[in-house]
Amino acid sequence: MKSAGVHHPIFDEIADLARTLGHGHRLVLLRHIADGELAVEQLTQLSGIALANTSQHLQHLKRAGLVQTRRDGKRVLYRLADGPIENVLAALRSLANHRREQIRELINDTMSRPDRLENISREELVRRMRADEIVLLDVRPQEEYAAGHLPGAINIPVGELEERLAELPREKVIVAYCRGVQCVLSADALAILRTRGRASRRFEGGFPEWLASSLDVDGMNYESG
Amino acid sequence: MKSAGVHHPIFDEIADLARTLGHGHRLVLLRHIADGELAVEQLTQLSGIALANTSQHLQHLKRAGLVQTRRDGKRVLYRLADGPIENVLAALRSLANHRREQIRELINDTMSRPDRLENISREELVRRMRADEIVLLDVRPQEEYAAGHLPGAINIPVGELEERLAELPREKVIVAYCRGVQCVLSADALAILRTRGRASRRFEGGFPEWLASSLDVDGMNYESG
DNA sequence: TCATCATTCAATGTATTGATTGATTGATGG
DNA sequence: CCATCAATCAATCAATACATTGAATGATGA
Numbered sequence: 001m002k003s004a005g006v007h008h009p010i011f012d013e014i015a016d017l018a019r020t021l022g023h024g025h026r027l028v029l030l031r032h033i034a035d036g037e038l039a040v041e042q043l044t045q046l047s048g049i050a051l052a053n054t055s056q057h058l059q060h061l062k063r064a065g066l067v068q069t070r071r072d073g074k075r076v077l078y079r080l081a082d083g084p085i086e087n088v089l090a091a092l093r094s095l096a097n098h099r100r101e102q103i104r105e106l107i108n109d110t111m112s113r114p115d116r117l118e119n120i121s122r123e124e125l126v127r128r129m130r131a132d133e134i135v136l137l138d139v140r141p142q143e144e145y146a147a148g149h150l151p152g153a154i155n156i157p158v159g160e161l162e163e164r165l166a167e168l169p170r171e172k173v174i175v176a177y178c179r180g181v182q183c184v185l186s187a188d189a190l191a192i193l194r195t196r197g198r199a200s201r202r203f204e205g206g207f208p209e210w211l212a213s214s215l216d217v218d219g220m221n222y223e224s225g
Numbered sequence: 226m227k228s229a230g231v232h233h234p235i236f237d238e239i240a241d242l243a244r245t246l247g248h249g250h251r252l253v254l255l256r257h258i259a260d261g262e263l264a265v266e267q268l269t270q271l272s273g274i275a276l277a278n279t280s281q282h283l284q285h286l287k288r289a290g291l292v293q294t295r296r297d298g299k300r301v302l303y304r305l306a307d308g309p310i311e312n313v314l315a316a317l318r319s320l321a322n323h324r325r326e327q328i329r330e331l332i333n334d335t336m337s338r339p340d341r342l343e344n345i346s347r348e349e350l351v352r353r354m355r356a357d358e359i360v361l362l363d364v365r366p367q368e369e370y371a372a373g374h375l376p377g378a379i380n381i382p383v384g385e386l387e388e389r390l391a392e393l394p395r396e397k398v399i400v401a402y403c404r405g406v407q408c409v410l411s412a413d414a415l416a417i418l419r420t421r422g423r424a425s426r427r428f429e430g431g432f433p434e435w436l437a438s439s440l441d442v443d444g445m446n447y448e449s450g
Numbered sequence: 451t452c453a454t455c456a457t458t459c460a461a462t463g464t465a466t467t468g469a470t471t472g473a474t475t476g477a478t479g480g
Numbered sequence: 481c482c483a484t485c486a487a488t489c490a491a492t493c494a495a496t497a498c499a500t501t502g503a504a505t506g507a508t509g510a
Binding site for chain 2: 459460467468469470471472476477478
């Protein structure tokens with residue numbers, strides 16, 4: 001049942017508590033109980049869990065000291081027990097949300113890399129720039145931008161992106177670029193832009209690739225062509 | 226793996242997190258990791274958990290997003306992940322302590338007061354046993370029970386009490402006894418019985434006192450009048 | 451006391467989890 | 481490249497947890 005290690009038994013007690021919270025049904029039941037005393041059948045209705053199953057989970061919670069009961073006629077009413085139970089639930093919820101956020105960002109990162117949904121080719125970039133469908137965003141530091149950049153690009157260093165978001169037109173797709181394939185600035189920029197609901201893509205090659213494949217850096221060749 | 230209820234999936238995510246914390250070994254590992262980056266083998270030494278087992282629990286923690294790793298030469302170093310992890314641990318610890326306190330108070334009550342609410346005198350014991358109002362519970366180990374016990378007593382060692390609770394009739398008051406005044410077995414038993422809502426008292430003298438004041442140990446003298 | 455309702459218990463089958471063992475991978479230094 | 485060390489993987493077995501079913505309990509009101 002429990003690990004018989006050399007450690008303080010409090011760890012096993014905490015583990016028991018945590019395991020009691022380790023089932024969706026019990027969390028749902030706790031949530032409802034936290035709103036006020038409820039009978040078993042009400043809980044089955046609120047939760048959609050089968051009656052006997054609900055009862056068993058409730059007993060589990062009771063054994064763990066998380067809920068208490070009293071009888072009212074034929075009914076047995078469940079209520080939260082004393083103690084910082086809601087603190088634990090809140091802490092867990094907060095941690096779960098944090099984790100959610102991180103996973104979402106991870107997905108954004110991985111998608112933004114080789115994926116053509118995230119990445120935009122040089123050809124498509126030129127074509128759509130001509131059609132005025134996109135706005136080019138240079139997220140490198142100001143000095144690097146000043147030293148040379150893609151024609152038509154706006155410069156907002158990635159660190160300032162959050163507060164200067166308003167400078168980007170909402171009706172166009174934003175294409176971010178930075179120093180090249182191994183540079184993560186534009187990936188970071190995408191993560192920010194997407195959490196703000198902006199349609200955005202990445203020119204993975206960055207300024208170096210552009211430079212390598214075109215001599216017409218300052219001439220805005222796609223605007224005039 | 227997960228309950229497919231009608232409820233918000235966040236409940237299952239929280240449940241997964243809680244289950245990850247629901248093992249003493251993982252809590253011990255987390256505790257050590259919280260103090261700083263550690264390699265797997267160091268953790269096995271600190272925790273006393275077998276190597277492969279440690280590794281598996283660490284992977285579990287990693288899957289759950291509670292720890293992160295980096296390689297340093299041959300070693301893999303584990304560290305706490307971002308997020309309010311320590312909050313959760315603190316909240317759990319606090320709740321466990323709260324629960325502990327309550328149980329301890331229960332035990333203290335029974336021990337500090339030779340209270341007639343908790344303790345039952347030999348006279349009352351005999352009288353109510355005759356009236357069939359109570360059931361006698363011997364919570365000592367089986368061998369000691371076999372070597373002699375109070376007439377009519379049921380033997381359930383305190384360690385087995387939780388799971389064998391069903392053997393005790395609900396309609397009678399349970400009177401637990403053990404080795405005597407300085408023995409805490411019956412006090413522990415009372416704590417268990419009362420958290421389960423069983424009416425229960427303690428025959429503080431235990432078997433020794435009974436033996437000292439009666440020669441009729443096996444003759445069920447109070448049943449025969 | 452009997453019928454009824456709400457809840458719990460008991461029993462069963464199935465799925466998950468955890469510990470252990472031995473093999474495998476990955477990085478290092480000779 | 482090989483031997484070595486750290487860590488992980490893979491496979492197995494035992495233990496536990498869960499859902500479901502049908503029976504038992506306990507309180508109520510006729």
